[in-house]
Amino acid sequence: MNRLTLLLMAGAMACGLALAPKAETTTTQLPQTPDEAIAELVAGNKRYVKNKAESANPPSARPALAAGQAPFAAFIRCADSRVSPEICFDQPLGGLFVTGIAGNIVTPEVVASLEYTVAVLGSKLIVIMGHSSCGAVEAAIQFRNTTNELPGSLPMLIDQIIVPCTLDSNPKDPNKYLADAVTCNANKGIEQLINRSPVLAEAVKSGKLKIIAGVQDLGSGKFTITKQ
Ligand SMILES: [Zn+2]
Incomplete structure (x- = not known):
């Protein structure tokens, strides 16, 4: 992000307007609404699950990418080598604006990045x-409720994952317990984003933006929307 872009972004936010993204020279029509964006991701994930992915990133696409971007969807995804939205949703470069952080938590830096793509890139x-x-x-x-000290910055990270989710302290089924916590953690991110960002809250209120949560099953590749 260069200085000019930051200034444009600040101006756009001050006016409550999103600047129009640069024209794209793609051959396919980008989703124009939040519901169209959801439909495109659902369709792409079905292709991925069925091993019928269509997206490619040929060298001929690079001049258009270098000229600008207009990602129709943005992500907070976990910092994990097995999780890639571009692959999971069968999308080429330039379609998705991806932020990555362990536990897909809502930090100030993540919020600012998402405000940029919503307010400036559309x-x-x-x-x-x-x-x-x-x-x-x-x-x-x-490690919750333990007296053992985790090294480095890990305590700060895991506190942001588990504190928002009140779960039974004695899980009978550890696998289900973990799955429930993953879902809760993702779902809670929606209200955290809205509460922490007037920019995103206003975009949601005006109908320009939707925020959804979901979970990808690593075994099947299927992405299930858990809250919207
Ligand atoms: Zn993870």
């Missing part, structure tokens, strides 16, 4: 993307 949808077998959520469960 993204229609934000997806908070949890996933099965999430090590960050598992660590948060394991």
Whole structure:
């Protein structure tokens, strides 16, 4: 993000307006509404699950990418080598604006990045993307209420995962318990985003933006929307 872009963004936010994204030279029509964006992601995930992915990133696409971007959807996804929205939703480069952080938590830096893509680039949808077998959520469960000190910055991270979700302290089924915590953590992100960002809250209120949460099953590849 250069200085000019930041200034344009600040101006756009001050006016309560989103600047029009740069023209794209793609051959396919980008989703124009939040519901169209959801439909495109659902269709792309079905292709991925059925091993019928269509997206490619040929060298011939690079000049258009270098000229600008207009990502129709944005993501908070976990920092995990098995989670890639572009692959999971069968989208080419330039279609998705992806932020990544362990536990897909809502930090100030993530909020600012999402405000940029919504206010300046015109993204229609934000997806908070949890996933099965999430090590960050598992660590948060394991180390909550413990007197053991985790090293480095990990305590700050896991506190943000588990504190928003009040769960039974004695899980009978650890796998279901983890799955429930992953879903809760993703779902809670919606209200956190809205509460922490007047920019995003206003975009949702005006109908320009939807924020949804969901979980990708790593085994099947299927993404299930858990809250919208
Ligand atoms: Zn994870």
